[in-house]
Amino acid sequence: MSIDKSEVEKIAWLARLAIDKKDIASYCNELTDIVDLMEQMNSVDTTDIAPLAHPLDLFSRLRIDKVTETDQRENFQENTVETKDGYYLVPKVID
Amino acid sequence: MYKSTLAQLSIALESKKISSEELTRLYIERCNKHNNSLNCFITITEEEALKKARQADKKRASGDYNLLTGIPIAQKDIFCTNGTRTTCGSKMLDNFVAPYDATLIKKMNDAGLIMLGKTNMDEFAMGSSNETSFYGPVKNPWDDCRVPGGSSGGSASAVAARLSPAATGTDTGGSIRQPSSFCGITGLKPTYGRVSRYGMVAFASSLDQGGPMTQTAEDAALIMNIIAGFDEHDSTSTEKPTDNYTEKLNNSIRGLKIGLPKQYFDESLDNNIAEVIENGLKELEKLGAKCVDVELPHTELSIPAYYVVAPAECSSNLSRYDGVRFGHRCKEPKDLSDLYCRSRQEGFGKEVKRRIMTGTYVLSAGYYDAYYIKAQKIRQIISNDFQNVFKNVDIIAGPTTTGVAFKLNEKLNDPISMYLSDLYTVSVNLAGLPAISVPSGFINKLPVGMQLIGNYFQESLLMNVAHQYQKVTDWHQKIPQAYE
Numbered sequence: 205m206s207i208d209k210s211e212v213e214k215i216a217w218l219a220r221l222a223i224d225k226k227d228i229a230s231y232c233n234e235l236t237d238i239v240d241l242m243e244q245m246n247s248v249d250t251t252d253i254a255p256l257a258h259p260l261d262l263f264s265r266l267r268i269d270k271v272t273e274t275d276q277r278e279n280f281q282e283n284t285v286e287t288k289d290g291y292y293l294v295p296k297v298i299d
Numbered sequence: 300m301y302k303s304t305l306a307q308l309s310i311a312l313e314s315k316k317i318s319s320e321e322l323t324r325l326y327i328e329r330c331n332k333h334n335n336s337l338n339c340f341i342t343i344t345e346e347e348a349l350k351k352a353r354q355a356d357k358k359r360a361s362g363d364y365n366l367l368t369g370i371p372i373a374q375k376d377i378f379c380t381n382g383t384r385t386t387c388g389s390k391m392l393d394n395f396v397a398p399y400d401a402t403l404i405k406k407m408n409d410a411g412l413i414m415l416g417k418t419n420m421d422e423f424a425m426g427s428s429n430e431t432s433f434y435g436p437v438k439n440p441w442d443d444c445r446v447p448g449g450s451s452g453g454s455a456s457a458v459a460a461r462l463s464p465a466a467t468g469t470d471t472g473g474s475i476r477q478p479s480s481f482c483g484i485t486g487l488k489p490t491y492g493r494v495s496r497y498g499m500v501a502f503a504s505s506l507d508q509g510g511p512m513t514q515t516a517e518d519a520a521l522i523m524n525i526i527a528g529f530d531e532h533d534s535t536s537t538e539k540p541t542d543n544y545t546e547k548l549n550n551s552i553r554g555l556k557i558g559l560p561k562q563y564f565d566e567s568l569d570n571n572i573a574e575v576i577e578n579g580l581k582e583l584e585k586l587g588a589k590c591v592d593v594e595l596p597h598t599e600l601s602i603p604a605y606y607v608v609a610p611a612e613c614s615s616n617l618s619r620y621d622g623v624r625f626g627h628r629c630k631e632p633k634d635l636s637d638l639y640c641r642s643r644q645e646g647f648g649k650e651v652k653r654r655i656m657t658g659t660y661v662l663s664a665g666y667y668d669a670y671y672i673k674a675q676k677i678r679q680i681i682s683n684d685f686q687n688v689f690k691n692v693d694i695i696a697g698p699t700t701t702g703v704a705f706k707l708n709e710k711l712n713d714p715i716s717m718y719l720s721d722l723y724t725v726s727v728n729l730a731g732l733p734a735i736s737v738p739s740g741f742i743n744k745l746p747v748g749m750q751l752i753g754n755y756f757q758e759s760l761l762m763n764v765a766h767q768y769q770k771v772t773d774w775h776q777k778i779p780q781a782y783e
Contacts, residue, residue, distance in 0.1 A: 207660070211660075212656070214663075215656050215659050215660050215663065216656065218659050218663060219614060219618075219643075219655050219656060219659040220618075220621070220636070220639040220640050220643055221640060221643050221644055221647075221652055221655065221656070222637075222640035222641050222643070222644040223644070224644075231653075231656060234653055234714065235653075235656060235657060235660065237714075237715050238606060238653075238657050238714070238715070239660075241602065241603050241606060241715060241718070242603045242606065242607050242661070242670055242674075243603075244599070244600065244602075244603045245600060245603045245604060245607075245670075245673050245674060245677055246673075247600070248597065248600060248677070248680065250673060250676035250677065250680070253676040253679050253680060254676070254679060255672050255675030255676050255678070255679060256675050256676070256678040256679035256682055257505065257675060258505050258535075258731075259491045259492075259505070259682065259729075259730055259731020259732075260490075260491060260492050260535075260537065260731055260755070262492065262534075262535060262537070264534065265531075265534060267531070276398065279398045280398055280624075281624075282396065282398065283394075283395055283396065283398070283624070283625035283626075284623070284624050284625060284628075285628045292623050292624055294623055294632075294635055294638060295632050295633065295634050295635055295637070295638055296634070297634075297635050
């Protein structure tokens with residue numbers, strides 16, 4: 205199955221990746237090759253097989269509803285570019 | 300002294316043959332001397348290591364110490380280390396300083412191990428050659444025109460060249476075992492859920508597992524005794540009790556049944572690799588083990604299934620890198636979309652973007668059932684194949700890799716060829732089983748690893764078999780001449 209330019213642009217938007225126009229052709233080729241590899245899975249009938257999401261029989265553990273985390277906002281915000289009054293600054297979202 | 304294993308260093312420190320400060324200084328000097336050529340380390344934490352070494356010496360003097368107190372170790376740069384940058388080999392995290400320690404890091408620090416630095420790796424653990432790192436490729440100490448393997452290439456190279464006596468790695472599709480094979484060291488991928496993933500930057504959450512990369516199986520067992528175990532911070536951590544991993548190392552393997560999958564030993568296996576593995580198996584048979592032919596009929600489907608599941612999970616995990624709270628942020632974003640799109644475009648390398656795109660595609664509307672659900676069903680089939688085999692054998696053996704370390708740039712522009720070389724390793728991650736790679740010989744002076752796969756939580760058995768093998772062979776003691 206061939207992945208074309210419009211498909212690449214759609215996927216790039218979903219992934220929030222700004223793809224250079226000059227790279228679109230190589231993404232088309234590479235993704236087409238990878239999808240061809242995946243198509244090999246169709247060689248086996250899996251109609252009655254349940255999907256395996258996870259190798260072990262785990263279940264969601266719940267914990268006691270008790271506050272255990274401390275406020276480390278200043279510490280955690282060391283890794284960003286701009287903050288103000290404890291908020292992360294980003295370009296204006298609402299007009 | 301720098302050729303010593305962890306077990307030997309423990310004895311040397313105990314008998315006061317050397318101090319931790321002297322030992323740490325010795326390894327730091329080797330790191331500083333060789334890192335420019337090998338590029339194993341992204342960050343060498345010299346001052347902090349020497350400070351911790353002096354503290355370790357005081358602890359030893361006061362009687363308050365553990366088996367491995369004061370021994371240096373290298374940590375893969377995928378584990379969050381409080382106060383020291385954690386880059387994952389990516390421009391995206393070039394300046395990221397973790398505000399906390401990963402559980403694995405905390406456990407090793409509490410056990411007294413001294414971090415020498417953070418090792419180089421394929422970007423976000425995606426790769427099999429350590430060529431996708433933002434910080435440049437790592438070289439294989441056995442031949443500096445060749446790759447060390449990946450993604451834990453820095454760790455493998457550092458241990459092989461004895462710049463560190465041991466290191467940590469992570470394994471999602473073979474990233475501990477394959478570089479261990481290419482570099483002639485021992486590497487263990489534990490059962491999924493055995494070692495906490497808290498603080499280990501996520502690539503594919505249902506496949507990732509951290510583990511030891513060491514000179515010997517005995518050393519791997521010493522590290523497992525520290526890092527294995529339930530962690531309430533990791534919702535996928537198992538509550539199943541741990542073993543004492545060194546306890547059974549010296550058990551006899553007489554009567555051990557070793558399964559040899561027909562699919563691993565077919566006509567496509569390189570003759571030279573086959574010969575090395577067959578010699579390795581003969582040694583195990585001399586120790587009383589019995590080899591039987593078995594079938595893993597869906598081995599070939601593990602590659603397409605893996606290259607659906609892993610990119611899908613990666614595309615989800617890497618969506619957190621949006622330039623807002625941490626990581627690379629583009630300059631002068633026009634609006635929020637521009638902030639996201641350009642930060643991610645600039646911060647991620649080619650292979651990472653390729654996998655995000657692949658993962659986004661397979662999870663998108665209209666394709667989810669055809670690819671992702673299909674891959675999960677293949678995963679169930681592969682897991683069933685292993686369980687059928689384990690009804691009749693104790694472990695499965697075969698080559699770790701399809702060839703020896705390839706040349707730098709050889710596969711970089713052919714991603715499919717790179718993916719196909721993971722044939723023997725990815726199915727283990729899909730099933731969540733434990734596996735170890737042990738040095739088993741050489742082809743044209745390049746190391747070859749033998750892989751042993753166990754059933755769930757059989758790490759003790761794997762290390763027992765590997766240890767018995769290492770008592771009658773000396774492949775694991777070989778060091779590349781340039782680093783003697």
